[in-house]
Amino acid sequence: MRVIQMGIGGMGNAWLERLMPFDFVTFAGFVEVDAAVAQAQAKKYLLDERLIFPTLEAALVTVEADAVIAVIPPQYRIETLQTCIDHKLGLLAEKPLAENMADAQRQVDMANQSGLLYMIAQNYRYKPEFQTIKAILDSGELGSIDAITISHYRGVKFTGFRAEMPYPLLNDMTVHHFDLLRFLLGPEPDTIYGQSWSTSWNELKGKMSAFAILNFPQDIRVSYSASWVSNGHVSSFNGDWRFDCEKGVLTLVNDVITVQKRSGSDGIWFAYTDLEERLPSPLEYNPQAYLAYELQEGLNNGYRPATTVQDNIKTLQMVFDLIESCESGHSIQSSKRGS
Numbered sequence: 001m002r003v004i005q006m007g008i009g010g011m012g013n014a015w016l017e018r019l020m021p022f023d024f025v026t027f028a029g030f031v032e033v034d035a036a037v038a039q040a041q042a043k044k045y046l047l048d049e050r051l052i053f054p055t056l057e058a059a060l061v062t063v064e065a066d067a068v069i070a071v072i073p074p075q076y077r078i079e080t081l082q083t084c085i086d087h088k089l090g091l092l093a094e095k096p097l098a099e100n101m102a103d104a105q106r107q108v109d110m111a112n113q114s115g116l117l118y119m120i121a122q123n124y125r126y127k128p129e130f131q132t133i134k135a136i137l138d139s140g141e142l143g144s145i146d147a148i149t150i151s152h153y154r155g156v157k158f159t160g161f162r163a164e165m166p167y168p169l170l171n172d173m174t175v176h177h178f179d180l181l182r183f184l185l186g187p188e189p190d191t192i193y194g195q196s197w198s199t200s201w202n203e204l205k206g207k208m209s210a211f212a213i214l215n216f217p218q219d220i221r222v223s224y225s226a227s228w229v230s231n232g233h234v235s236s237f238n239g240d241w242r243f244d245c246e247k248g249v250l251t252l253v254n255d256v257i258t259v260q261k262r263s264g265s266d267g268i269w270f271a272y273t274d275l276e277e278r279l280p281s282p283l284e285y286n287p288q289a290y291l292a293y294e295l296q297e298g299l300n301n302g303y304r305p306a307t308t309v310q311d312n313i314k315t316l317q318m319v320f321d322l323i324e325s326c327e328s329g330h331s332i333q334s335s336k337r338g339s
C-alpha cells in the first residue's frame with residue numbers, strides 16, 4: 001500500500017517507527033507544514049527531503065498513493081477528507097474524529113456519500129493488554145461483569161492545539177478510554193453523567209479533571225476518574241482498570257493484568273494470566289501496523305475495519321454526552337443520542 005503520511009512530528013514519530021519495519025507499507029511521500037520539523041525528521045529517519053511536501057495537494061501533484069495516514073490535529077480532518085475523496089484515496093486519521101459533533105457527522109456523511117474508506121486510529125483497542133482483557137472477558141471464565149472502575153492520572157504540560165481545547169482531557173484522552181469500553185462491552189451506554197473542572201493549579205484554559213458514571217446495558221456500571229494535572233502518583237496512559245465480575249476480579253494496574261478467581265466455596269486463589277498464550281497477536285503487538293493493515297485489506301479486499309468513521313462517531317458521541325452532562329448537570333440518556 002502506497003501511503004502519504006501527514007504530520008511527521010509529535011505522534012508522527014510513532015507512526016514512522018511502527019510502520020517502517022513492514023513491507024506492506026511504502027511511504028510514497030510525507031506532508032509536514034513545519035519546515036524545521038521536516039528537515040529534522042528527514043535527517044532522523046533518513047527520509048528523502050524531495051518527498052516531504054507542505055500540503056497534501058502539493059504532494060499529490062508529484063507522487064501517487066493509495067492512502068493517507070493523517071497524524072495531524074483534528075481541525076484539519078474535513079479538508080484532508082475532501083482531498084482524499086477528490087483523489088480517491090483511503091484515509092486513516094488520528095483520533096479524535098472531530099472537535100464537535102456537527103463536524104463529526106459531516107465527515108460521516110462525506111464518507112457515506114463518496115464510499116471512501118475512512119478509519120480513525122483508535123489504537124488502544126489493538127494494544128496487547130486490551131486484546132488480552134477482551135479475550136478473558138469473552139471467554140466467560142469470570143462470568144458476568146458487574147462493575148468497571150477506571151482511574152487515569154497524568155501530569156502533563158501542553159502547548160499547541162490541546163491548549164486551545166475546552167476539554168483537552170476528555171477530547172484527547174478520554175476518547176481512548178470510552179472507545180475501549182465500547183470495544184470490550186459492545187454496546188454504547190444507556191446513560192452518562194459527569195463533572196469536569198479546573199484545579200486551582202491548572203495552567204490551561206481547558207478543564208483537565210473529570211469524574212463520570214456510565215450505565216451500560218446488562219446492568220454494568222462504570223466509574224471513571226481522570227486528571228491531567230496530577231501533582232503526584234501517575235498511571236500509565238492506559239489508566240488502571242478493575243473489572244468486578246461474578247466469579248472473580250480482573251485488574252490492569254501499571255499495564256499488568258492480574259486475574260483473581262474464587263476457588264470453590266473456600267475463598268480466592270490468585271491466577272496471573274498467561275498473556276502470551278491468549279494474545280490474538282495483531283501484527284507483532286503493533287497497533288499502528290495493525291490499523292494500517294486493516295486499511296490495506298479494506299482497500300484491496302473489501303474488508304470492513306472495526307474503527308471506521310461510521311463506527312467511531314459513536315465513541316465521540318459518548319465524549320460529547322459527557323461534556324453535555326458536565327455543562328448541564330444532568331444525566332444524558334441514550335434515547336437523546338438517537339440510538
Ligand SMILES: NC(=O)c1ccc[n+]([C@@H]2O[C@H](COP(=O)([O-])OP(=O)(O)OC[C@H]3O[C@@H](n4cnc5c(N)ncnc54)[C@H](O)[C@@H]3O)[C@@H](O)[C@H]2O)c1
Pocket residue numbers: 006007008009010011012031032033034037054055071072073074076094095096121123160161172
Ligand atoms: N492515538 C494516540 O495514541 C495518539 C497519541 C498522541 C497524539 N495523537 C493524535 O495525533 C494527532 C496529532 O497530535 P500530535 O501530538 O502529533 O500533535 P503535534 O502538534 O505534536 O504534531 C503534529 C505534527 O503535524 C504537523 N502538522 C500540523 N498540521 C498539519 C497539516 N495540516 N499538514 C501537515 N502537517 C501538519 C505539525 O507541524 C507537527 O509536526 C492529534 O489528533 C492527537 O490527538 C494520538
